[in-house]
Amino acid sequence: MDLFEYQGKEFFAQYGMPVSPGEIAFSVDEAVAAAERLGTPVMVKAQVHTGGRGKAGGVKFAADVDAVREHASNILGLDIKGHIVQRVWIEKASDIAEEYYASFTLDRSAKLHLGMLSKEGGVDIETVAEENPDAIAKIWVNPVDGLSEEMLRDWIAAAGLPEAAVEGSVDILGKLYTAYTEGDADMVEINPLILTPEGKVHVLDSKVTLDGNSEFRHPDYEQYDETQTRDEREEAAHAKGLQYVGLEGSVGVIANGAGLAMSTVDVVNQVGGKPANFLDIGGGANADVMAGALEVINNDPNVKSIFINIFGGITRGEEVANGIIEAMQRVDIDSPIVIRLDGTNAQEGRDLLAPHLGDALMMETTMLSAAEKAVALAAG
Amino acid sequence: MSIFLDETTKVVYQGLTGSTGRYYGNLNKEYGTQVVAGTHPKKAGTDVDGTPIYASVAEAKEATGCNASCVFVPPVAVKGAVMEAAEAGMELVVVITEGVPMHDEAWFYNKLKADFPDTRLLGPNCPGIISPGKANIGITAGHIAKAGGPVGVVSRSGTLTYQAVYELKEKDIGVTTSVGIGGDPVPGTNFIDCLAAFEADPATEAIMMIGEIGGSAEEEAAEFIKANVTKPVVSYVAGVTAPPGKKMGHAGAIVSGGKGTAKAKMEALEDAGVKVGLNPTEAGDLMAGIVATL
Incomplete structure (x- = not known):
């Protein structure tokens, strides 16, 4: 089951990961009201089960409420790779110093969990993988042994994240692995994971696929079923x-x-x-x-x-x-x-x-x- | 000869007291499999159509000398059942149950590999294993396979396994063993395990390998065949015309970003000297051609 960005962030927040405050809106008026409650500036983000939202014009910065109205009316109803935008996520805007990429998924060949971390985040990771594979630090985690703090620190060092981002990354990536395993996810991805000018590491986007077979121990996952994209x-x-x-x-x-x-x-x-x-x-x-x-x-x-x-x-x-x-x-x-x-x-x-x-x-x-x-x- | 399973294998059924376990346990028994026990924590001392029930696999082993287990319990109980069988020293654990969470599979696969290397896990989400004329564990209809060889069959898909052995029987070609490895993300036994076993089995003279889209198991098998398999191999890969990005039923069967396509798999296999059929019938014909020259 694919989660929308905002659902993924709620999922991450349950595991103690830092995400920005925001609200979901199904109409322009709801988007404006949400922005008024949150306080501008905000981001207006299309919620669709596909990538490439930014390039398609589905993610906009809004400095004030008028801009929220304009962007929300443009984005709601937008066709992004065949997915019609029916909801937008209004989120408090963040200042960004650096953008990273982090994910966990199963490596089916190795039969181990694979973590990927890169300091070249914010862009399509497949392009990074093709053009500059050395920029992605990989870690294989045996599910029986789990991910130790020492492994985490080595991994972060291998990715070349700056000193200012190390402690925050240790915290978030450890929680990301917990969310992936205990939350029965097939895949969890943060792109970008940001470092703010104040030196805080923060989750700015989420991509989460949950394992439908695990519903017997996560009865609340039923809620995601109705938001799947189906004809x-x-x-x-x-x-x-x-x-x-x-x-x-x-x-x-x-x-x-x-x-x-x-x-x-x-x-x-x-x-x-x-x-x-x-x-x-x-x-x-x-x-x-x-x-x-x-x-x-x-x-x-x-x-x-x-x-x-x-x-x-x-x-x-x-x-x-x-x-x-x-x-x-x-x-x-x-x-x-x-x-x-x-x-x-x-x-x-x-x-x-x-x-x-x-x-x-x-x-x-x-x-x-x-x-x-x-x-x-x-x-x- | 056969691989992994023969007439001497004594099998305990975890989940024999459930309706599905009972149905297939009895069918396997009728086929000639030594179905010696079932387990249920609260029903020890009873029996299911004459097969005695024990409280645990360890107790069943103590009483019957069973060395293999077949798991029919619901997904929530599979992890516990697999570990119970491994801890009791079962040499073969066949998990039929579908819908097991990926994280459970990844966990018990690695746990067995580290602590119980002598236990062979088959599945989950697999049809089981049949050594025709000798024994059958799982849900394969026994009558569709001809006994005796010379073909060994390994497949990721249940119904395509049946299709394959049935096509061979129609051509009067026998099977040494047919192994359904299952379509889940972390299969306990993979193509390479079966290819190696068939290569070592003197009664198996040719191998039929049935794959499907998704993952890279077929590509890895192709590399293994190139380096290690001297016996002729025929293959079929399902999903040639599947649209990219669509998930087709199995957790295993998904194509993304040009990786794991049937075309890529077929090319890798042909490059390894494997004869590839475009549908199950064509693969059967190719195998018949090979068997005729043996």
Whole structure:
């Protein structure tokens, strides 16, 4: 789950990290009122789940309330890489002497946590990584051993942060690691981490991705769920607990398991079709899940045919068959369905489907032939 | 021969008393796996369809001599279950459970590596392991694989593993062992572990490796193959047409910034001499061609 900047800052603040006071605003009037309460000057910052806000004009300095009004009206509704700005964060402006970069994430190759620290912050870190990789100090942390103060100090020294920033950085980076591990984040990033002219180290931006699998020990993370960026189809699928990604084509795809679903999307492309979506109904899919999946696909106006590709491991063939039969009774499915069913109890499933076969529901024995059939049907 | 699992492996099921654990525990038993015990802290002394339940893995080992564990407990309990199995001296721990937090996985992977190097962890979020005709741990439908070899299979995706062994069976090709390593960010066993084991297994004469987009496990496997694997390898990588930046189901399956794309992985594998199919069926055909020349 991706957090907006302001949510990330609230998250950081829970772990004792210094962030600036601010308020979230959904309208120009709210932005102005927030600035009046905070006292100018303030920053007006677009809240979107994508980078490059500054370049797109989504981050502005406002010296007074009139400037807040002007910037907020320009930024609200702005399209930043396909994300429409619906909320702005009004934050007390900070004086900046220097800008740094700091992050923690998992290094999947090393199977250790990776911390990155650079004194060249405030810009796109991938550009720094390409043009001047030595400017990024890396540290690998074994999750069992944790991050000691000695390691932190060595890391900060390796990054070449000035003496004035050392103590503040030790404090903030230690807390950042705690937030990353105890907060079950996949990624935490501060860019920029600033040194003020008064010599204080301070968090000026946040990028946080939380691990949705950890909700059982962080029930409050449910609040972030509703602020995820999803299109209408993705929202409907999400409400049914389905793994769905919207694509642009006309062949609706339902498969069990992420690998098979991706492979199904591949095969539809390879036989000359265009998939409308990726939809993984998961391991233990039953009749309800299948019915829900068909409803979601059916509501996509671009869909002209539906390809159900099931290979049973945990998912049993008769459950899949019952799901399809039940869904066809529950909703008017507009597009013809092609099904390919194999694996655990496949024959039982096929036997259940046999009396229902016709123009609305067809069965194929292989993944390729089913894809060809579905693509031909979508083409009309 | 087979790798990691054979007919002598005695398995305890952590979570046998739950409905999913019971269903697959019984299926594994019917397949011929030595399902000797289940565990539940409060149900010791009872049984699940004839399989005795013990309070802990250590007690199950004491009573039955089990040397492997299969974990079906909910995500919240996985970390504890893995450590319990390792501390009891299990040589193989197969975690089927999906939805385990990344930080738990990263922690117990490194804990096992440091303190329990003789315990092989498989998963989490994996379909398990099957040595056809000998034993099956996990959720793979046993009948879809032909016993006997000569192909070893390793895959990041559950259903694509089934697809692969099924395609091979359709062509009358047997499998020594099929290992589903799972699609999570920190898999206990990776491609390289399996490639090395298959290379050392005399009954395995060719290897099928199924990858997917995201991460760099396939690229690392390609380097390993180039340097260490003499047996022919066929591969398929799912997600060739996945749009960048979209997360497709698995925690593992995400493409970002041109890294971890199927194309990059396929090129790395081809560069290592691996024959790469564009879909599972094509990979099956390529393998059939190789098996015919063995």
